[in-house]
Amino acid sequence: MLTDTERLARASLSRIVEPGDTDVGVLLEQHGPQETLARMLSGPAGEGYRARARGTDPAADLGHAHALGARLVCPGEPEWPTQLDDLGTARPVGLWVRGTASLRLLALRSVAVVGARACTAYGNQVAAGLAAELADAAWVVVSGGAYGIDAAAHRGALAATGVTIGVLACGVDQYYPSGHSALLGRIAEQGLLISELPLGAHPTRSRFLQRNRVIAALTRGTVVVEAARRSGALSTARRARDLNRLVMGVPGPVTSELSTGVHALLRAGGSLVTDAAEVVELIGAIGTDLAAEPAGPMLPRDAVVGEARRVLEAVPPGGTGAPVERLVRRAGLPSDIVLQRLYELGSLGLVERHGGNWRQR
Amino acid sequence: MLTDTERLARASLSRIVEPGDTDVGVLLEQHGPQETLARMLSGPAGEGYRARARGTDPAADLGHAHALGARLVCPGEPEWPTQLDDLGTARPVGLWVRGTASLRLLALRSVAVVGARACTAYGNQVAAGLAAELADAAWVVVSGGAYGIDAAAHRGALAATGVTIGVLACGVDQYYPSGHSALLGRIAEQGLLISELPLGAHPTRSRFLQRNRVIAALTRGTVVVEAARRSGALSTARRARDLNRLVMGVPGPVTSELSTGVHALLRAGGSLVTDAAEVVELIGAIGTDLAAEPAGPMLPRDAVVGEARRVLEAVPPGGTGAPVERLVRRAGLPSDIVLQRLYELGSLGLVERHGGNWRQR
Numbered sequence: 001m002l003t004d005t006e007r008l009a010r011a012s013l014s015r016i017v018e019p020g021d022t023d024v025g026v027l028l029e030q031h032g033p034q035e036t037l038a039r040m041l042s043g044p045a046g047e048g049y050r051a052r053a054r055g056t057d058p059a060a061d062l063g064h065a066h067a068l069g070a071r072l073v074c075p076g077e078p079e080w081p082t083q084l085d086d087l088g089t090a091r092p093v094g095l096w097v098r099g100t101a102s103l104r105l106l107a108l109r110s111v112a113v114v115g116a117r118a119c120t121a122y123g124n125q126v127a128a129g130l131a132a133e134l135a136d137a138a139w140v141v142v143s144g145g146a147y148g149i150d151a152a153a154h155r156g157a158l159a160a161t162g163v164t165i166g167v168l169a170c171g172v173d174q175y176y177p178s179g180h181s182a183l184l185g186r187i188a189e190q191g192l193l194i195s196e197l198p199l200g201a202h203p204t205r206s207r208f209l210q211r212n213r214v215i216a217a218l219t220r221g222t223v224v225v226e227a228a229r230r231s232g233a234l235s236t237a238r239r240a241r242d243l244n245r246l247v248m249g250v251p252g253p254v255t256s257e258l259s260t261g262v263h264a265l266l267r268a269g270g271s272l273v274t275d276a277a278e279v280v281e282l283i284g285a286i287g288t289d290l291a292a293e294p295a296g297p298m299l300p301r302d303a304v305v306g307e308a309r310r311v312l313e314a315v316p317p318g319g320t321g322a323p324v325e326r327l328v329r330r331a332g333l334p335s336d337i338v339l340q341r342l343y344e345l346g347s348l349g350l351v352e353r354h355g356g357n358w359r360q361r
Numbered sequence: 362m363l364t365d366t367e368r369l370a371r372a373s374l375s376r377i378v379e380p381g382d383t384d385v386g387v388l389l390e391q392h393g394p395q396e397t398l399a400r401m402l403s404g405p406a407g408e409g410y411r412a413r414a415r416g417t418d419p420a421a422d423l424g425h426a427h428a429l430g431a432r433l434v435c436p437g438e439p440e441w442p443t444q445l446d447d448l449g450t451a452r453p454v455g456l457w458v459r460g461t462a463s464l465r466l467l468a469l470r471s472v473a474v475v476g477a478r479a480c481t482a483y484g485n486q487v488a489a490g491l492a493a494e495l496a497d498a499a500w501v502v503v504s505g506g507a508y509g510i511d512a513a514a515h516r517g518a519l520a521a522t523g524v525t526i527g528v529l530a531c532g533v534d535q536y537y538p539s540g541h542s543a544l545l546g547r548i549a550e551q552g553l554l555i556s557e558l559p560l561g562a563h564p565t566r567s568r569f570l571q572r573n574r575v576i577a578a579l580t581r582g583t584v585v586v587e588a589a590r591r592s593g594a595l596s597t598a599r600r601a602r603d604l605n606r607l608v609m610g611v612p613g614p615v616t617s618e619l620s621t622g623v624h625a626l627l628r629a630g631g632s633l634v635t636d637a638a639e640v641v642e643l644i645g646a647i648g649t650d651l652a653a654e655p656a657g658p659m660l661p662r663d664a665v666v667g668e669a670r671r672v673l674e675a676v677p678p679g680g681t682g683a684p685v686e687r688l689v690r691r692a693g694l695p696s697d698i699v700l701q702r703l704y705e706l707g708s709l710g711l712v713e714r715h716g717g718n719w720r721q722r
Contacts, residue, residue, distance in 0.1 A: 122614055251612030251624065253483055254635040263612065263635050272633065274615040274624050 002074050009033035010074050011058035013093040015198045016040070016049050019210035025089030033093070064199055069188070070098040070172050081107040084217050086243050092196035092214060098172040099192035101340030106163060106192060108347040110140040111283050112215045112240070114233040115149025115225035116258050123149055123226035123258060126250055128156035130223065133276030135162020138346045138353035139283075140191070142167060142219050144211060145184055147177060149225045149233070154187055161324050161356070163343045167218070168195040169203035169211040176203055189336045212236040220283040221246030223273060227261030234261050237270065246282050248273045299348060307333060311341040312360070315351050321359030363435050370394035371435050372419035374454040376559045377401070377410050380571035386450030394454070425560055430549070431459040431533050442468040445578050447604050453557035453575065459533040460553035462701030467524060467553060469708040471501040472644050473576045473601070475594040476510025476586035477619050484510055484587035484619060487611055489517035491584065494637030496523020499707045499714035500644075501552070503528060503580050505572060506545055508538060510586045510594070515544060519551055522685050522717070524704045528579070529556040530564035530572040537564055550697045573597040581644040582607030584634060588622030595622050598631065607643050609634045660709055668694060672702040673721070676712050682720030 010033045017024045017040075027036040040049045065071060073079045074094045081104050084091055097103050113131055115123060131141045131153040141157040143150040145166040157164040164187055168176070172193040175181035187193055196214065197207065212232065216222055216239035224247075227233040241247045247270040252259035266272050273279050304312050314330035316322050327342070328335045342358055345351040352361050371394045378385045378401075388397040401410045426432060434440045435455040442465045445452055458464050474492050476484060492502045492514040502518040504511040506527040518525040525548055529537070533554040536542035548554055557575065558568065573593065577583055577600035585608075588594040602608045608631040613620035627633050634640050665673050675691035677683050688703070689696045703719055706712040713722050 122616065126615060250615055251620075251627075251633070253614055254487060254611055255483065259612075260635070263633060266612075266627075266633050267639070272612070272624060272627050274621070278628070 002077055006033050007062070007072060007074060008058040009037045010094040011061050011072055011198070012037055012053065012056055014072070014096070014196060015056045015058070015061065015201075016052045017093060019092065019196050019207055020090045020213065022089040024093070025091060028093065029089060061198055064173075065096060065098075068098060068173055068199070069100070070096055070199075073097050073103055079104045081218055083107070084214070087213060087217050090213065095194050095196055095214075096172050096198065097192055097194050098188045099340070100337060101163065101192055102344050103165075103192055103194060105344040105347045106140045106165060106340070107142075107218050109138065109343075110142050110165065110219045111279060112142045112219040112222040112236065113149070113153035113225060114143055114212075114215065114222060114236050115153075116227050116231050116233060116261075117146050117148040117150075118258075119148035119152070119226045120252075120256060120258055122252060122256070124152045126252075127152035127225040128159070130225070130250065130276055130279070131156030131164070132160035132162070134279065135160035135164075136353060136355065137276060137280050138162075138343065139276075139280065140165060140343060142215055144169070144208075144215060144236075145176075145180060145187070145193075147179070151180065151183060153225075154183060158186060158190055161339065163339055164191040165218075166191070166193045167211055167215045168193060169197070169207040171195060171197055171199040171201040173199045174202065190339060208232060209235055213239045216240040216245060217243055219245065221248055221279070223248040223250065223279055224262050224265055224270075225250045226252060226256075226258040227265070228257055229260045229264065231261045234265060237265055241269075246271065248279060248282065250274065301350065304345070304348075304350065307331075307337060308341045308345060311338050312345055312350060314338075315342075315345075315358050315360050317360045319359060321354045321357030323357050327358060363438055367394050368423070368433060368435060369419040370398045371455040372422050372433055372559070373398055373414065373417055375433070375457070375557060376417045376419070376422065376562075377413045378454060380453065380557050380568055381451045381574065383450040385454070386452060389454065390450060422559055425534075426457060426459075429459060429534055429560070430461070431457055431560070434458050434464055440465045442579055444468070445575070448574060448578050451574060456555050456557055456575075457533050457559065458553055458555050459549045460701070461698060462524065462553055463705050464526075464553055464555060466705040466708045467501045467526060467701070468503075468579050470499065470704075471503050471526065471580045472640060473503045473580040473583040473597065474510070474514035474586060475504055475573075475576065475583060475597050476514075477588050477592050477594060477622075478507050478509040478511075479619075480509035480513070480587045481617065481619055483613060483617070485513045487613075488513035488586040489520070491586070491611065491637055491640070492517030492525070493521035493523070495640065496521035496525075497714060497716065498637060498641050499523075499704065500637075500641065501526060501704060503576055505530070505569075505576060505597075506537075506541060506548070506554075508540070512541065512544060514586075515548055519547060522700065524552040524700055526553045526555060526579075528572055528576045529554060530558070530568040532556060532558055532560040532562040534560045535563065551700060569593060570596055574600045577601040577606060578604055580606065582609055582640070584609040584611065584640055585623050585626060585631075586611045587613060587617075587619040588626070589618055590621045590625065592622045595626060598626055602630075607632065609640060609643065611635065662711065665706070665709075665711065668692075668698060669702045669706060672699050673706055673711060675699075676703075676706075676719050676721050678721045680720060682715045682718030684718050688719060 583601040
């Protein structure tokens with residue numbers, strides 16, 4: 001288990017270090033968080049770090065996060081998604097997580113849907129439909145919370161009563177872009193907002209690009225829906241490819257500028273997908289290293305306790321299952337909690353989604 | 362060289378045998394056309410053949426063809442496109458060719474563009490644009506003369522002052538569909554109409570399907586522009602794949618029924634292409650077995666005689682070249698003849714198209 005001192009050190013590092021700093025990653029691998037922090041601040045190249053460290057108060061940061069319903073999830077902790085370890089020395093020092101579900105369990109069955117900010121009506125329709133179908137199949141849709149395809153993907157998942165994760169390039173208390181405050185708030189309630197940046201942090205160009213590596217590493221694969229030739233969504237796809245995740249693209253009219261990036265991706269070896277069934281066929285087939293679709297439950301039913309146990313007992317054993325609203329009544333828990341626990345139980349192989357309903361496996 | 366008797370026997374066979382009859386193909390390989398004809402008509406299974414043979418007059422057929430500006434091109438003749446030999450025992454007994462250009466030379470640098478009859482405005486636009494760009498790069502566009510994508514491809518090539526080949530499932534004197542009489546007439550003038558069926562023959566479902574194997578075998582690759590899941594264009598693509606030709610598809614909106622067949626093709630290993638440059642990159646790279654893009658001319662300049670020589674002498678030696686109209690004036694020949702000779706000289710590596718102009722290589 002992580003000690004309080006280690007957590008405080010990682011909270012400090014998340015304020016001092018820019019995402020993707022591999023020099024710090026090397027130190028962390030060799031010396032752990034406290035020693036890394038000490039060396040950074042005292043070292044010859046430490047002036048920049050010391051300037052950023054002034055006035056930081058990691059205990060206060062953790063307190064503010066707690067008040068917001070957020071927490072810092074660190075490598076080695078049970079909630080840490082171990083697939084992020086594939087990032088090596090570029091692994092985040094920690095992730096600020098807002099929402100009540102388990103990041104690790106949700107991320108086990110997750111897929112990224114990303115694309116152009118300035119998307120077309122076609123892209124919007126395709127991304128929302130794809131995300132809704134993925135949610136219907138109990139997959140967690142991960143995206144970046146941006147305008148355009150990202151928003152369509154989050155909205156599609158939410159509309160299908162699915163769970164979605166927004167990976168931000170700013171603090172999880174920041175609603176960026178501001179036009180998405182309602183959407184991001186709803187993601188935090190029905191899913192999770194996560195970021196390696198501390199509360200209050202603002203996005204920068206570099207942070208957007210580094211954020212993409214987290215989206216790529218967290219998920220089994222990345223689907224690009226619309227992207228011009230130099231779109232940021234393609235950087236997520238490249239990261240996914242480099243991490244041996246699946247790279248998928250939805251084609252579009254060759255007469256549209258927003259198809260060019262996707263088609264270039266497909267010509268370079270990405271997999272062409274036209275609907276969620278084709279996505280699931282690909283991402284369901286891999287992932288024994290992450291979490292295979294379990295033939296049976298991954299842990300005994302008796303090991304499930306607390307809220308998750310109440311939800312599990314509310315789910316019908318097979319048959320056509322029951323809709324979320326009925327499970328909410330039976331379990332006597334808020335609907336967002338029930339939904340998150342259902343997705344967690346799903347990733348453990350204990351329940352499954354069947355159309356709009358849930359049933360035990 | 363083919364004897365007159367052999368030509369007459371093949372003309373008879375083209376009237377008696379349905380396209381793709383491999384039993385007859387086996388006999389032809391073993392015994393040649395005269396002996397094959399004799400065995401077919403006298404054999405135990407000959408009743409059907411004899412019924413069809415009654416009243417046939419191969420000499421009259423050849424005469425009528427000549428009057429129409431058509432001829433029968435047979436295996437082993439200089440004008441025979443030897444890539445059709447890849448069809449083995451399903452090789453046509455001969456091809457009726459209408460138009461003055463050399464089928465063999467035009468087919469050396471040819472690519473098929475096929476697709477749905479009931480295409481969308483998108484497909485129409487894409488097929489016409491692709492064919493025009495291919496013509497601009499001095500590639501011969503081959504298609505089936507049908508409504509929809511086929512017509513758009515032929516029209517695009519013609520509009521770009523290119524040469525195009527229509528492969529018909531009926532006699533080359535038949536304008537089928539009748540709404541295409543003007544288009545097919547223009548193809549015969551500016552390019553070639555070809556068919557393995559004799560004059561007067563009407564299309565049938567089986568003839569359409571067998572026609573597709575000729576399109577596939579004649580060309581270096583087949584591009585499918587729009588196709589529903591059970592489209593005939595996909596049968597051309599399958600034939601092309603079986604013949605180790607390139608199979609290409611232009612993607613479209615996943616929300617369109619007419620994209621489903623193309624996307625299925627691409628998911629099964631077809632190459633995604635979005636413009637003519639990408640098509641040329643693929644088909645230009647292969648084809649050493651058919652006819653490689655020659656580094657230098659394939660035959661000495663002095664060997665070019667007759668009309669071709671007059672056209673060659675009219676073409677500027679390099680520079681930005683000259684448009685067809687100027688070459689027509691210089692050569693003193695009809696424009697369709699000049700165009701066909703230019704394409705032939707192009708396939709021999711003696712001239713090349715540069716934008717809308719032609720120049721010597």
